[in-house]
Amino acid sequence: MPREDVNPFPVSSPLAPADAVAREPEAARLLALSRGGHASRLVAPRRYGKTTLLRRLLEDAAAEGMATALVDLEGVLSLSSLVVRIERAYDRALKGALRRTVDALLRSWQVGVALGGGGFAATLRSNPRLDVEAVLLRLLDLPSTVHERTGARSLIAFDEVQDILRVDGADGILRSVLQHQSAVASYAFAGSAPSLLERLFEDPSRPLLEHAVTVELGPLPAAETAVFVEQRFRDTGRDAGDALDPLVRMTRGHPQRTMLVAHELWELTPHGGVADEEAFVQAHAAALAAAAPALRARWEALPVNEQRVAVALATRPGGLYAEETLRPLGLKRGSVDRALAGLVGRGEALRLAAGPELTDPLLEAWLVDRGLF
Numbered sequence: 566m567p568r569e570d571v572n573p574f575p576v577s578s579p580l581a582p583a584d585a586v587a588r589e590p591e592a593a594r595l596l597a598l599s600r601g602g603h604a605s606r607l608v609a610p611r612r613y614g615k616t617t618l619l620r621r622l623l624e625d626a627a628a629e630g631m632a633t634a635l636v637d638l639e640g641v642l643s644l645s646s647l648v649v650r651i652e653r654a655y656d657r658a659l660k661g662a663l664r665r666t667v668d669a670l671l672r673s674w675q676v677g678v679a680l681g682g683g684g685f686a687a688t689l690r691s692n693p694r695l696d697v698e699a700v701l702l703r704l705l706d707l708p709s710t711v712h713e714r715t716g717a718r719s720l721i722a723f724d725e726v727q728d729i730l731r732v733d734g735a736d737g738i739l740r741s742v743l744q745h746q747s748a749v750a751s752y753a754f755a756g757s758a759p760s761l762l763e764r765l766f767e768d769p770s771r772p773l774l775e776h777a778v779t780v781e782l783g784p785l786p787a788a789e790t791a792v793f794v795e796q797r798f799r800d801t802g803r804d805a806g807d808a809l810d811p812l813v814r815m816t817r818g819h820p821q822r823t824m825l826v827a828h829e830l831w832e833l834t835p836h837g838g839v840a841d842e843e844a845f846v847q848a849h850a851a852a853l854a855a856a857a858p859a860l861r862a863r864w865e866a867l868p869v870n871e872q873r874v875a876v877a878l879a880t881r882p883g884g885l886y887a888e889e890t891l892r893p894l895g896l897k898r899g900s901v902d903r904a905l906a907g908l909v910g911r912g913e914a915l916r917l918a919a920g921p922e923l924t925d926p927l928l929e930a931w932l933v934d935r936g937l938f
């Protein structure tokens with residue numbers, strides 16, 4: 566039972582599986598692919614719960630006896646930092662007998678890679694001329710040895726995998742090892758920039774992996790989200806009341822935005838109190854104020870035509886291609902498709918059955934607030 570005076574809606578870091586709205590179908594699919602030795606590629610916009618889901622996947626896989634590691638590639642700078650990230654990932658994930666086996670193996674290599682302690686970063690400081698590529702190749706091939714020694718399959722997840730493109734040649738090194746491992750290891754890749762992921766996986770001359778099954782991470786299901794929010798209010802001595810429906814509707818399953826508005830609503834609801842629609846309006850305004858600086862920065866980084874299409878999507882007075890939408894924005898009909906593809910490629914817009922939509926409901930609200938001009 567959560568403490569009644571602590572806000573139960575986290576808004577920034579990845580969540581432990583027990584604290585998250587369950588994503589059962591996606592988790593089951595990823596686990597089934599991993600068991601079968603298939604690689605998967607999880608694509609979703611920023612803050613959509615990718616890391617949370619990867620954690621859940623690895624927890625499920627570890628419970629079945631797989632050796633797991635969650636490698637965060639965000640901002641990786643060099644082959645050396647890639648080695649350190651992989652080492653750190655094993656260090657965080659491995660427990661019990663598997664940990665002892667891997668630890669002994671790494672030590673036997675005598676290249677300065679180790680679980681716990683200073684590890685490879687310390688080795689590099691004392692020996693900067695080390696052949697890092699050789700160490701990386703060996704570390705990437707660790708699943709083969711683990712399988713030989715223990716019979717266990719490995720499941721390695723690479724998060725923010727598009728950042729591998731920052732390091733010259735690193736995708737080639739990964740490719741050279743990973744493609745021969747399906748009998749001993751499974752890989753899950755996640756990233757938030759669809760266009761960069763396409764570059765990595767769909768380049769016909771050198772895809773990162775020949776066959777990585779795409780798993781799309783959609784919005785959180787409305788019914789489960791409502792139950793989750795309601796329950797967390799109740800567990801902390803509050804009632805989400807009439808604020809619940811507009812909250813779920815307005816945030817339309819965007820995980821971080823749902824939690825952010827719920828977080829603000831909880832702050833506005835005293836212990837023993839019941840939230841109402843007016844409280845939702847206030848919570849929404851508070852969430853928008855909290856998000857505004859980051860929204861502005863994202864907005865300013867967009868090319869002008871993408872800004873125009875984003876405004877059109879937010880305000881949509883008569884459809885994206887209608888003359889009354891295009892003209893006031895200075896947008897030519899012929900430029901719409903390309904700019905929309907740009908927004909989709911960055912994860913800022915989604916193509917839904919009902920038509921394209923901005924991914925982030927708060928970006929939409931921010932644009933509506935600012936008005937057309």
Ligand SMILES: Nc1ncnc2c1ncn2[C@@H]1O[C@H](COP(=O)(O)OP(=O)(O)OP(=O)(O)O)[C@@H](O)[C@H]1O
Nearest residue numbers: 576577585586611612613614615616617820821824
């Ligand atoms: N399954 C979930 N249930 C409830 N909230 C969630 C869930 N997944 C994500 N969130 C919310 O979104 C936030 C970000 O989650 P997470 O870090 O997993 O997303 P991400 O897609 O990896 O983000 P980033 O693009 O920043 O790496 C969490 O702090 C939480 O507020």
Ligand SMILES: [Mg+2]
Nearest residue numbers: 615616617724
């Ligand atoms: Mg993440």
